[in-house]
Amino acid sequence: MPELPEVETVRTGLSPVIEGETIIDANINRPNLRFAFPPRFCERLTGSRVIKLGRRAKYLLMTLSTDETLIAHLGMSGRFSIVTPDGPQPNTNPAHDHVVLRLSNDHCIIYNDPRRFGFMDLTPSATLNENRFLADLGPEPMGNGFSSKWLAEKFAGKTQSVKAALLDQRIIAGLGNIYVCEALYRAGIRPQTPAKEIDPSRLERLTICVRDVIGEAIKAGGSTLRDFAASDGALGYFQHRFSVYGRESEPCLRSECAGKVSRIVQSGRSSFYCPDCQH
Template identity: 50%
Template sequence: MPELPEVETTRRGLAMRLEGRRIARIEARRADLRFPLPKDFAATIRGRRVEALDRRAKYILVRLEGGLVWLIHLGMSGRMVLRSGWPNDIGAHDHVIFATDEGWAVTFNDARRFGMMDLVPADRLEQHRLLACLGPEPLSDDFTPAVLQAALAGKRTPMKAALLDQTVVAGLGNIYVCEALFRAGISPRRLAGTVRPERLARLVPAIKKVLLEAVEAGGSSLRDYVQSDGELGYFQTRFRVYDREGQPCTACRRPVKRIVQSGRSTFYCGTCQK
């Protein structure tokens, strides 16, 4: 699944071509993705000017004129590919296609159809059922060690699971939680409520740093993910523990371990992370 850096990379790529332009043409090639598309979806968007592209957690927020927000989630395998001119090679999994008055076209491709799109009045965005319970943005000033400590207080779940809880912090996924915990020297198996404040003081900057590095690197290119301009991300060349089972730890040279937590692979160093 595309994680926060991949979504942010996509947002930045789209913003360069969409902001300030009008949606001149749009085709929804099916009535639903993970959820049904809103009634009159294409007709409601067509002709509107794109005022800004923002992100909340793993959601792209396309702010349209008239106080409407086009909410987009890439799901498991969704991607948005940007090109000059309307595509003439439309595939079976190209579900939504739109173009600006300047001629740039975007194709939303989603083989598994776990992605979603919705239209939300801007003044009700924070109350949307998918956004209302989200925790703070990890890259914002609101995400501090004190805030994280309060969110984790009393939690008896492993640290890895706690950080994946979107009500604790928004947008973190499996890859970057593994990487951040390694940098902070915290075991993914440690119970979240037992992590001392001084260790959380290391973890919060580690989360911010690994996310920023990944965004600057263009996101991680795993399986189906590509950037909006078709270029692959390359952060996976910098992984220190993720997907490195049995390889030497970059710090102590002991083999990186892999365990399964909540049905997902966790990679960590048993020596460096306590």
């Protein structure tokens, strides 16, 4: 499920529990998720101290005292849970608890992922950005590298739809199906529009809308975290109202618009948009 805002929410929830702690014990319950765990995965984690929990795009980055970084991607259904020594057990199916880290503060971090589209890797921290999963990522939507100028450069000559282009992690990193739909709705751009056909002023608007949509979602995640992390240690999902995503044939939320939300399929995935206000 998780796109950038959800991963950021997981990071926010996990970091106070994990940063500064030593991994006393690491266990995996199967040899692979989407990909095989790297060689000697558990041995390389055991005894290391977690210096920092960071994020790049949809990847969690655990900087370790061993000069390696644990890279974790949640795929579609990955969750991290925090199990406190005397607290409740996470309400996930233990059959899909694939990674368990026991920390020096007696908390356990559990990675649960029914679909196993997630994956983990260990890479030298010094060459983190050369790692095969991170090397080709485009700019962070909230960072300085993302601008309408950058989009113009990347969209130039692109016959691909703007929907597909925004999902391309080399162009902008961290967006997924939901937030691309939301950003295009807010910007008033149809998802089918060929990327190269969007003029500079609309690209400027799109840039702002992407930033706003992601920024608001991160904020919403941070606020929901407080409520439910207390009762249940599972991190990764939060309730959020979307303007178009999942609202097929419901009314467009713009007060001056009488349109209904449409759903189309682009490259095998649903796109939601309002035909009356997106052109």
